[in-house]
Structures are given as structure tokens and as C-alpha cells.
Amino acid sequence: xxxLTAPILARLPVALALLALGPGCQRAEPAKPTPAAHQQPRxxxxxxxxxxxxxxxxxxxxxxxxxxRAGVVVLDVRTPGEVxxxxxxxxxxxxxxxxxxxxxxxxxxxxxxxxxYCHSGRRxxxxxxxxxxxxxxxxxxxxxxxxxxxRAGLPVVRD
Numbered sequence: 001x002x003x004l005t006a007p008i009l010a011r012l013p014v015a016l017a018l019l020a021l022g023p024g025c026q027r028a029e030p031a032k033p034t035p036a037a038h039q040q041p042r043x044x045x046x047x048x049x050x051x052x053x054x055x056x057x058x059x060x061x062x063x064x065x066x067x068x069r070a071g072v073v074v075l076d077v078r079t080p081g082e083v084x085x086x087x088x089x090x091x092x093x094x095x096x097x098x099x100x101x102x103x104x105x106x107x108x109x110x111x112x113x114x115x116x117y118c119h120s121g122r123r124x125x126x127x128x129x130x131x132x133x134x135x136x137x138x139x140x141x142x143x144x145x146x147x148x149x150x151r152a153g154l155p156v157v158r159d
Contacts, residue, residue: 050128051140052121055152058142062115063089066155073108075116077101077127078146082119086156088149091117096127102134110136117142117149 053061061069068074068090076087077096087093094104096118105127108114114136118124121144128139142149150156 048132048137048139050125050132051138052125052143053140054143055149055154058115058117058140058149059152059154061140062113068115072113072115075105075108075114075127076146077116077118077124084159086146086150086158088117088146089155089157091157096123101127102130105131106134108136110134113138113140115140115142117145119145120147121145 062072062074063069066089074088074091076083076091076093078087078093079095079097080093083093092108094101098104114128114131116124116128116131116139118127121142124145125141128141131139144151146156
């Protein structure tokens, strides 16, 4: 066994402390920021949460005397064939499967509330999220879609 000298013994507590701390004492590279899945790219508008309403609340908030309230947009995102079977009064139509959906929706005012619906509420929920990411300030999805609307006994327009 080697003979321990005074200078070696003096450094022993420091060496033991460094060993006890482990690799955390090594010089680490700075952590690279990783964007969260919900973060917006720099310069993009902040995403507002989408609201979901049942048919009665949706009707009360979006319509007045059988027409959209002043300053709101009622948006139907179903296919033209579905729309032909009936739609909400005064609704604008933009098919959610249209390759130009984002461009067409982008022409609407982003500061007006958008009340959005489809057949069952699924496509409109996805489309509502897209509108929110585009910077629309208030997007409200009809829970249950026009099917839920009709089950609640509310009227539809047939052209």
C-alpha cells in the first residue's frame, strides 16, 4: 500500500466531495430551449381557447330573432351536400375539407366572435382550433353539431 503523505491527505476531503457530487459537477452544456407543443411561433398571434356550447346556449348567444346577432359570424363547416339538407339561419359556409379553408376563413374579421358548427361537432371542433391558431379572438363550437341543434328542437333553414 502506498504511503500517504500530508499534501495528499490534505486534498483527500476535496476529492471525496467531488466524487460524492458525481457527474453533476462537470461542466454541462447549456440546455437548448425546446418549444412546447402548444407554443406559437414567434410573431404568430396568441391562441385563444375554443369555447364549447350546447345548442340552447349557442342559440341564445349567436342568434336573435332568427338571424345572427350583430357583430357575430355563424360558420357552417360541412360539405355542400350536408348544407343543402339544412343549416342555421344566416350561416356562412366554408367546407372544412376544402383545401382553401384557411385562406377563406382568413378573410373573416378576427375580432368578431365566430360560432362554428358541423354535423356532430367533431369537424367544427378541429376547425375551431385552426381558427384560434389563425388569431381569431373568440371561437365557439356547437357541441353536438347541427344534430344536437335539431334534437333540441331548434329550427334549421332549407334553401
